[in-house]
Amino acid sequence: MITYALYFTMGCFGLGLLFNLLLVVRGPGQADRVLALDTMVINVIALLVCYGILQGTAVYFEASMLVAMVGFVSTVAYCRFLLRGDIIE
Amino acid sequence: MLVEVLISFFLVVSGIFGLIGSLGLLKLTDTMQRLHAPTKATTLGVGGVLIASMLFMLLVKDHLSFHELMITLFLFLTAPISTLFIAQTHILMNLKRGDLPDTGREHSWSIYDDPPDQAPVGEENAKG
Numbered sequence: 001m002i003t004y005a006l007y008f009t010m011g012c013f014g015l016g017l018l019f020n021l022l023l024v025v026r027g028p029g030q031a032d033r034v035l036a037l038d039t040m041v042i043n044v045i046a047l048l049v050c051y052g053i054l055q056g057t058a059v060y061f062e063a064s065m066l067v068a069m070v071g072f073v074s075t076v077a078y079c080r081f082l083l084r085g086d087i088i089e
Numbered sequence: 090m091l092v093e094v095l096i097s098f099f100l101v102v103s104g105i106f107g108l109i110g111s112l113g114l115l116k117l118t119d120t121m122q123r124l125h126a127p128t129k130a131t132t133l134g135v136g137g138v139l140i141a142s143m144l145f146m147l148l149v150k151d152h153l154s155f156h157e158l159m160i161t162l163f164l165f166l167t168a169p170i171s172t173l174f175i176a177q178t179h180i181l182m183n184l185k186r187g188d189l190p191d192t193g194r195e196h197s198w199s200i201y202d203d204p205p206d207q208a209p210v211g212e213e214n215a216k217g
Contacts, residue, residue: 002145005097009104009138016111016131023114031120031179038171039114039127045160046107046131046138050100053145061142061156068160072167079174083181083200 003054010050013043034078041071092148096141103137106130120179128172136161 020043023036045064052060080086110133113126139157146154180189181200189198196205 001093001097002100005100009100009107012104012108013134016107019111019115029120029179030182031175032123034178035120035123035127035175036114038175039111039131042127042131042135042164043107043111045164046103046135049135049138049142049157049160053100053142056150058146058154058156061154061160065156065160065163068163068167072163072171075171076174079171079178082178083174 006050006054010047010054013046013050017043017047030082034075034082037078038071038075041067041075045071092144096144096148099137099141099144103134103141105134106137107134110134120183121176124172124176128168132164132168135164 017040020036020040024033024040027033027036045068048060048064048067052058052064107130110126110130113130114123117123117126139161143154143157146152146157177200186198186201192198196202
């Protein structure tokens with residue numbers, strides 16, 4: 001039963017990733033693209049945790065933690081680059 | 090059996106929330122409206138998955154892990170900051186100075202002007 005729920009959840013987040021990719025391509029402005037990439041990172045974290053439950057190991061928590069950190073830093077760096085034209089002043 | 094129902098419930102609910110967040114990102118029309126969808130719905134979706142994972146590790150695998158709490162805390166701390174940065178980027182690239190209301194203070198919006206040299210520390214004390 002947990003397996004089927006996991007398949008459903010992973011399908012939902014995978015479909016969400018496709019929607020986000022569509023917004024990255026279509027997005028009218030730079031801010032929309034940054035937002036879509038940020039959402040993609042959040043969806044990937046959820047997918048990784050789901051895969052960890054499916055495999056029954058705790059290894060994927062470290063991976064999702066790293067993905068969360070890298071995603072936050074990259075979002076802030078991209079926005080700062082657009083705001084100031086420079087990342088580290 | 091009850092454990093499986095509980096974990097499956099959290100998983101399904103979080104999957105639906107994540108899908109709604111991504112769909113809202115696609116369907117909403119304005120960037121400022123679009124900020125709501127991922128920052129609220131998708132963060133809630135990830136929170137649900139992490140709760141389900143924590144229950145799974147605790148009740149099925151019989152060991153308590155705090156990594157999920159760390160990830161949840163990190164996501165809940167960083168989501169508002171990245172949202173603020175994206176909103177600032179949108180204001181800078183799409184709105185002009187005249188589109189924003191007056192701040193009613195000495196200094197204008199921090200997006201367009203440099204911050205003042207000295208922060209107004211103790212302003213309330215000086216008035217009172």
